[in-house]
Amino acid sequence: MKRRAICRMMLASIMSGAVLLPLHAEEAPASDTGLLKLNLSARIDWQLNQPYNHTDDANSGFEGKYLMLRADGEMIPGLSYSWRQRLNKMHADRNFFDATDWLYVNYETGRWSFEAGKEIVAIGGWEYDRAPMDLFGTSVFWNNIPCYQLGVTAGYAVAPTDRLYVQATQSPFFTPDDRNIYGYSLRWNGEHSFYKSIWSANLFEYTRGHYISYLSLGNRFEFGKWAIEADVMNRASSGQAYLFKDCSVIGDVAFAPASRWRIHVKMTYDVNHSGTDADSMVLDGTQLTMAGGGVEFFPLVKDKTDLRLHATAYYSWGKNTNEADVMQKNTLLANIGLTWNMNFLNVKRK
Numbered sequence: 001m002k003r004r005a006i007c008r009m010m011l012a013s014i015m016s017g018a019v020l021l022p023l024h025a026e027e028a029p030a031s032d033t034g035l036l037k038l039n040l041s042a043r044i045d046w047q048l049n050q051p052y053n054h055t056d057d058a059n060s061g062f063e064g065k066y067l068m069l070r071a072d073g074e075m076i077p078g079l080s081y082s083w084r085q086r087l088n089k090m091h092a093d094r095n096f097f098d099a100t101d102w103l104y105v106n107y108e109t110g111r112w113s114f115e116a117g118k119e120i121v122a123i124g125g126w127e128y129d130r131a132p133m134d135l136f137g138t139s140v141f142w143n144n145i146p147c148y149q150l151g152v153t154a155g156y157a158v159a160p161t162d163r164l165y166v167q168a169t170q171s172p173f174f175t176p177d178d179r180n181i182y183g184y185s186l187r188w189n190g191e192h193s194f195y196k197s198i199w200s201a202n203l204f205e206y207t208r209g210h211y212i213s214y215l216s217l218g219n220r221f222e223f224g225k226w227a228i229e230a231d232v233m234n235r236a237s238s239g240q241a242y243l244f245k246d247c248s249v250i251g252d253v254a255f256a257p258a259s260r261w262r263i264h265v266k267m268t269y270d271v272n273h274s275g276t277d278a279d280s281m282v283l284d285g286t287q288l289t290m291a292g293g294g295v296e297f298f299p300l301v302k303d304k305t306d307l308r309l310h311a312t313a314y315y316s317w318g319k320n321t322n323e324a325d326v327m328q329k330n331t332l333l334a335n336i337g338l339t340w341n342m343n344f345l346n347v348k349r350k
Helices: 140-144
Strands: 036-051 061-076 079-086 100-109 112-120 148-159 162-170 182-192 195-207 210-223 226-237 246-255 261-272 287-297 307-319 331-347
Touching: 100 148, 140 261
Parallel strands: none
Antiparallel strands: 036 061, 036 331, 061 079, 079 100, 100 112, 112 148, 148 162, 162 182, 182 195, 195 210, 210 226, 226 246, 246 261, 261 287, 287 307, 307 331
C-alpha cells in the first residue's frame, strides 16, 4: 500500500490525528514530495529550569532547541528516500551519523514495504512517536532512549488501516566500544474509527548475549476536538519480576477549541525497582512523576503547521537516579517559544 500523507512535515499529529500507514508519524513526507523536497525547521525557546526551588542558570535562558534539515524524494515510483540531519546536535563519538536522525531508502510494492538505513527504532507509544520538536515535557524514558539506529525493516498491510512491521537494528544500548549488539522489534500501527494504536514488542541486547524486553502499548482516542493518549510500557530482563517493576505510564489530553489553538495537559510516571542494571534508560531506584501542560497558537490559519508559538510548564517530584536528566525531584520546567518551517525547494516529477 502506498504511503499516505499524515500532515505537513514537523508538527505531525498535533491538531487532527494521523492515518497510521508510515512506520512513524514524524517520518511521513508531504503528499507532493516529487523528486526532491528540502525543508529546514527550527525551534527557539526561552526556558526556566528550577530544581529544588533554585534556578539552574546553565539550563535557563534563551536556547536554540532544534535546527533540522530534511530532504525527501522519490527516485522511481515506489522507491523513495528520506534524510533528516540535526544541525545543532553534537557528534558523540566523532561519527557524522550521530547527528543524523534518519537516512534510509524505502521500497513499496503492493501490501509490502522494505526499508534500510538509519531508522527510528520501532518502539510503540504516542509520546515516543511524536517529533521531538513537538514535545515540551517528556518522560524519563523518552529523555534517555537513543531512538535512531541503523537497521532494516519490513512492513505488511494486513488491512487498509492496520500495518505490521518487523525490524532488526543496532541496539539502542550500544556503546562506541561495542557496536556489535542488536535489537528486534514487532510493531502494529492501527486505526479503527475513533481509536488509533501504536503497539510494539521489542527485544534489545544491553550487553553481549543479555537482553531486555519492552512491551509498549500506545493508545489514542479522538472525539471531535478532543484527543486522549495513553501509553503504557513495561520493561524486563532476566533476574527480575516481569511486570510493573520497571515501567512508564504517559497520559496526554488535548483540546483544540479553534483551528489556531491547541491546549494540552500531560502526566508521566517512570519507575524502576528491578534491582538490576539492565535498564540504562530509566535507572534502578527511579520513581519520578511529572505533570503539566501548555497552550499552542498557530497564527497562519491557512497553513497552521508552518508557524507556532507555545507556552508550557511542567513540575516533577519523586526520585530520578540519573542526575544528568533535567527533570529531578521538585523541578519546575517552563518554556515559551517559537517554531517554524522553511520550505526551500520542491522539485516535481514531470
